Amino acid sequence: MRPTRFAWRLAVTALIAAASASHAQTSSNDVARGRQLFSLGAPPLPACALCHKLQDAKATGAVGPDLDDLMPDAARVETALRNGMGPMPSFAALGDEQIRLLARYVAQAAGARKP
């Protein structure tokens, strides 16, 4: 039974991985745009990089959480951007598209596990 069950689990895992990969695929263009938004901000809104560490963006901010360590998923980043979190004010002024772009980028760059 055990090997069969193991094989089943492998197959299911592979299926889920494939499905979520195609679903959550972020185009290289989006990654570049997300990274740029992260590094430079959207004036007058300051850049994420001023406060946060994120290796992918060569960001070394040391004010707020280290994102490589925190590994937030996209939903968590989106919530933080929309509502603010702790001392971080809301970045809702970015607008929906840029918020989603940044959320996807940070989640991917920080290595968030799939929810």
Place this chain on the structure above:
Amino acid sequence: MTPETFAPDPLRRALLAGSVSAIATAGAAPFATALAQGTAPRPLPAYAAFKDAGSMIVHSANTIETRRGAATAGALTTVSQLYVRNNLAPPPASIVAAPDDWTVGVEGVKRPRSFTVRELKAMGSQSLAMVLQCSGNGRGMFPSKPSGTPWQVGAAGCVMWTGVPVRDVVRALGGTLAGLPFMTGTGGEVLPEGINPKSRVERSVPAAAMADALLAWEINGQPIPLAHGGPLRLIVPGFTGVNSVKYLKRLAFTAQESDASIQQTDYRMTPAGEASMRPADPSVWQMPPKSWIALPLADTTGLRAGPVTVQGVAFCGVNAVRQVDVSTDGGATWQPARLVGPDLGRFAWRQFELTLQLPAGRHVLASRVTDAKGNVQVENRVENKGGYLNSSWRDHAVTLTVA
């Protein structure tokens, strides 16, 4: 099982809820948080390197918890075992190299001015034992998994602060100006240029809290280390930790609450279903009555049928502890525990102890404190978006297996 059925076992509830981090509720896994996050335990950050690593759970560089059972609930918590929570990264360590030179401005008084710590020390000093507890202590026990550090019981400790009473400083400056209902403390963290100034650490509390507050430079008889807010920290006894502002640069009596994000859109008792925290909801200020058992815990080995001594701590915010009761039957009946150890005043915790005769088997033990005004520790947590102020005795119950 109907929703009304009492599910007494935190470990079982944690497993049912699929929450690995909640297993630490039952004291079963010191590294439960690390497991939950799928990572190896993190090292202590440099500014907290003096902590006793074996006693601590490092959630992140700015959130470090004391493991339940790491200390046997002494009257005071050692600085090396005290939790750390910083809302922003701490300022450079150089600020504690010459602590007496640190300056703080006092505003909203008849004669505003700034003081060095050296000058404050010359104005007199007082020591005060106080429970320092993070607003989110116990958040890890919310099945709703609110965003934020999943603290169990260890974002709390009882420590002795020494400093000058705020009321004495205010009196020396001619008193507060009229019509300023808030006392606002501003932290000295330096924000990079271009950052919204609302990101600063600044908290307002009702100005009446001044009566008990200190401007403190010592913790447990030593200069306050950077990790705990040295050279100077505003101490607001009976209030949650965030209100005791670290690296205090400015103390002001103000007409309004601070407009900082940390005051307006965080640390609010907003209902769980809301999209964001609302400035109109109650601010997280005073701590409600709370107690927990420190020993024995679910992972305590060698428990044999017969006498088992239960130890724990209890505190009630701004009020003194009157009584602690212990239940072995899920809250159907309660027996009074003895208050042991010194009474360090109404802001400190009291140690309690009770020797039970336990037969072999599984036992769910809960503790419940009553304060001097008759307020009783709540049975169930108050659900809220931020996962604040969890003082539920059910959530803090422990399950023991006696051989």
